[in-house]
Amino acid sequence: MINYLKLSLLIVISFFVTSCQQEEDLANLEKQNGLEQLSEKDFACVYSFVDNNWGPNAFRNNFIINQSHTNFIYAHNRRIASVFGISTVPLSFIHDNSGTTFNALSFGSGRIDFGEDIYRQAFAKGAIAPVAILAHEIGHQLQFRDNSIPTRRESTARAMELEADGYAGYYVRRPNGYNATWTQAGPAFAFAFDIGDFNTSSRGHHGTPRQRRSATRLGWYLGAYDLTPKSFDSNFFYYYNQYVLPGNLKLAKKKRTVKEAEMDAFIESKLDELVKLNTGELSADDFINLD
Numbered sequence: 001m002i003n004y005l006k007l008s009l010l011i012v013i014s015f016f017v018t019s020c021q022q023e024e025d026l027a028n029l030e031k032q033n034g035l036e037q038l039s040e041k042d043f044a045c046v047y048s049f050v051d052n053n054w055g056p057n058a059f060r061n062n063f064i065i066n067q068s069h070t071n072f073i074y075a076h077n078r079r080i081a082s083v084f085g086i087s088t089v090p091l092s093f094i095h096d097n098s099g100t101t102f103n104a105l106s107f108g109s110g111r112i113d114f115g116e117d118i119y120r121q122a123f124a125k126g127a128i129a130p131v132a133i134l135a136h137e138i139g140h141q142l143q144f145r146d147n148s149i150p151t152r153r154e155s156t157a158r159a160m161e162l163e164a165d166g167y168a169g170y171y172v173r174r175p176n177g178y179n180a181t182w183t184q185a186g187p188a189f190a191f192a193f194d195i196g197d198f199n200t201s202s203r204g205h206h207g208t209p210r211q212r213r214s215a216t217r218l219g220w221y222l223g224a225y226d227l228t229p230k231s232f233d234s235n236f237f238y239y240y241n242q243y244v245l246p247g248n249l250k251l252a253k254k255k256r257t258v259k260e261a262e263m264d265a266f267i268e269s270k271l272d273e274l275v276k277l278n279t280g281e282l283s284a285d286d287f288i289n290l291d
């Protein structure tokens with residue numbers, strides 16, 4: 001992504017040690033936040049040079065802005081994992097005084113780094129925005145943990161990215177997730193998914209803003225149903241393939257369960273809107289103002 005490319009220009013291979021005077025505070029925070037799964041390597045304070053994804057002065061810990069923000073985002077980190085039926089994903093924050101942490105990264109090794117800059121700018125658009133970003137990154141963890149998803153395979157990362165947007169839409173709607181209304185969620189999604197992707201892996205295309213809005217909205221609609229990650233995947237692409245890439249549609253007419261037939265009726269009643277989001281007939285502003 002663009003931000004990542006910018007960041008990569010700033011990389012200096014260096015290492016220096018910062019003070020660890022806050023280590024005890026952070027350890028207490030970690031206990032409060034139930035982050036026992038963090039490895040020692042991930043633990044608090046310790047390093048200045050994080051990795052090549054961040055500037056040379058960046059450092060990682062488990063704290064963002066203040067206790068209230070920290071509790072808020074870690075609570076959602078646990079809840080997102082719970083909604084998707086996986087163990088809590090180790091989450092750290094990356095800080096840097098030079099304003100170079102506008103990114104959030106999900107690693108195949110099973111953890112997430114969330115930059116302070118993107119967190120702050122997202123939160124300014126509403127509390128849902130950083131949660132939507134986190135849910136997108138955890139969506140990638142679902143993909144990493146189950147090699148069979150996404151079931152749609154493309155030569156770029158697009159299908160993975162759009163599905164991650166869909167998982168975020170799903171979580172933000174779920175009654176046991178964020179339980180938001182679209183009025184609350186629309187501006188947050190517009191911020192989170194119009195500014196590009198938040199993935200370091202540079203695997204190419206992540207979908208156009210129109211496709212991302214449409215994918216997020218489809219995930220939101222699927223949030224009306226209680227789905228496993230696998231079932232979400234199969235239904236997400238069942239619909240997505242129908243309206244996003246009709247020319248490439250190779251889908252056999254799937255046998256639908258009774259529950260899915262009910263879902264089909266619901267989603268098909270929304271198909272016109274999803275298509276218009278995807279074609280741009282419904283604009284970014286229209287997206288925010290949906291109900």
Ligand SMILES: [Zn+2]
Binds near residue numbers: 137140
């Ligand atoms: Zn992503």
